[in-house]
Amino acid sequence: MNSYEYLDTAVDPAEMRRLDAVRRYVLVDQPVEDAYDRIAFLAGAIFDTPIATVSLVEQDRVWLAACQGLTGVRSLGREPGLCASVIAQDDTYVVTNAARDPRTLEHPLVRGELGLRFYVAAPIRTHDGYRLGTVNAIDSRPRTATARQLRALEHLASMVSDELEMRLRLIRNTAGR
Template sequence: MTESSNAYEYLDNVDPREQARLAAVRRYRLVDQPVEDAYDRIAFVAGALFGTPIATVSLVEQDRVWLAACQGLTGVREIGKEPGLCASVIAQDDVYVINNAAVDPRTLEHPLVRGELGLRFYAAAPIRTHDGYRLGTVNVIDSVPREANPRQLTALQHLASIVADELELRLMVIRSAAAEQRMRETVN
């Protein structure tokens, strides 16, 4: 299967912009892969900057959110997209902040707020590719309300940019390996 082939025929009824975004998510071949150290370190730094027990690097697929890295939640690699906070984040360019989810009208009935996790604080920066697609988020989560300062929020944006840079490096390796394979096939 080539990078440009449409292996996802079920996307025919999906908005063309969302189709393009999903193709961008898949071109990096990170979904359904083991955790890589670079993304794990970014999640760790995000959690350390905010002092939160949970931090993730996520990619938003059509019907799920893949956690490329997750600090503070053992054994969790994916969650449903709906109702999703990450999906709200990728709909915008700015950092998304919820200081107290128990009183924020955007999250009053959210299952992560009302459920076992008891989410109260959430801050996330969208991971934006160099060609403009918002693929996922770098986020921090806590079960107690808190206020994030502007420096922390800027740092979160920088971490999301670092993830985008790492994804571009990953893509270069994927493309180089494919080119080398094609070259070997033509020589033989």
């Protein structure tokens, strides 16, 4: 176990390694940085959605490293999680109408005040293969995504990964002084 405590000591070893990867970038619980904010903005612009985020999936919550369209929200519960579903797979996750999609019918963001209908997310993968979170776009109306939009979202997720690696180099260089 690392120097921090895991909430549940029965966490799968692969998930513990993924959580270690999330935490090595020291981004959770930090102020919004311009690079991630710009990426969230671009995701919303590409899909013309009112909400877009860059998220990191922690053990018990989803930390929004950047969020366009929701003020005052920096974290959400992990379960039932759309972002947590995305990091369980390699592909882009698309929900065109959440009110009709069996994966999302009972989700609180679908049934609640937000009325989420459209959700698209690309997993953020580290250079060593861990899926840390997502770049996503959200709307309250159903819609479809084009192949070009999905590819652009994947590029944005790769850009987040590149930013994270630069952040890690800076952390290591600063610690080495």
